[in-house]
């Protein structure tokens with residue numbers, strides 16, 4: 001697994017990464033089709049739905065290792081490409097009807113369906129339970145109204161995993177949310193607009209970001225957008241279960257984000273070490289100085305600690321445990337990535353700040369890791385500290 005994904009990252013992802021970052025271009029289609037060919041989109045899809053997951057420990061470990069290698073290639077063009085299909089897959093496996101599993105999972109695994117995830121809204125990010133986008137019954141289907149934001153890859157995506165309020169009584173909070181799989185046409189570039197025959201409108205524009213470029217993250221408004229009833233995940237049974245299914249997907253997403261951070265750190269470490277060995281100051285290589293060696297050793301320690309922690313959580317999750325630890329590893333490793341990429345940049349001196357050196361991209365890419373998939377503070381507050389307190393009380 002590691003060799004296959006490493007070779008793919010080296011041959012296809014790395015060569016494209018700088019151009020995409022500096023021109024804010026789209027993910028090259030050959031990366032998507034190549035990743036589909038080596039099974040990258042089906043790592044968590046069960047074998048009976050044409051994926052690679054056999055139901056054992058190696059499913060989770062394989063996903064972590066593949067993500068690590070792809071993110072070593074590029075965060076935006078590699079490791080993160082498989083995050084969204086992972087999240088939707090988990091939700092469908094857990095809460096979808098048999099018909100929905102047959103309909104969507106094989107196409108996710110084959111890369112025929114690219115996925116966008118729509119949870120965040122302009123007024124509700126960390127506070128998922130308060131979401132305001134509505135889905136209102138209309139004949140055999142639903143009408144979606146409201147605005148979602150930060151939906152990564154929503155332009156290129158063929159399906160959007162949308163968390164919406166199906167129960168108009170807002171006092172029920174997260175129990176009023178359900179998940180829809182919204183079909184759309186894939187679109188290149190930084191904006192899209194679709195109109196349905198009966199007037200439904202879906203309108204998206206990409207938000208420019210300092211890093212994590214390629215997939216683009218969109219603000220999307222829905223105006224009476226029609227979604228057929230069969231696209232409600234779980235059917236009638238799925239009504240009000242959206243929050244739980246979303247969180248199921250996010251648990252895996254957090255582990256995967258830790259793996260993304262490990263891969264990115266490894267790339268920064270490699271760049272920092274190489275530069276330090278090549279660059280001479282005061283007549284000796286930067287590496288030759290003791291301060292640099294300590295710096296490099298500390299970077300390597302953090303990377304190895306993060307990697308082994310992620311592997312350990314993968315094993316726990318394979319046993320149906322590790323939800324708390326998935327949040328912990330995400331919070332820990334993503335913070336570490338900020339420091340490691342900073343130190344790698346520092347070893348480069350002025351050239352670390354030059355766009356032509358990949359380490360400047362690693363630095364800005366790393367910054368997003370503590371913001372998405374559960375902002376650091378929210379994870380610590382709402383998941384880690386809360387669960388630790390619950391455990392202490394029940395002991």
Ligand SMILES: Cc1cc2nc3c(=O)[nH]c(=O)nc-3n(C[C@H](O)[C@H](O)[C@H](O)COP(=O)(O)OP(=O)(O)OC[C@H]3O[C@@H](n4cnc5c(N)ncnc54)[C@H](O)[C@@H]3O)c2cc1C
Nearest residue numbers: 117118119120124125126150151152217372373375377378
């Ligand atoms: C590049 C990028 C890609 C993204 N991709 C997606 C995507 O594909 N799909 C999607 O749905 N979302 C996506 N997001 C959104 C991301 O998940 C949210 O930005 C994140 O959940 C935080 O929400 P927010 O931005 O509304 O911050 P807010 O909720 O407004 O929080 C602002 C700050 O306050 C802190 N905070 C919140 N509550 C508390 C508290 N009680 N005490 C102390 N501090 C607190 C937060 O940690 C944060 O630091 C993406 C974001 C980015 C930047």
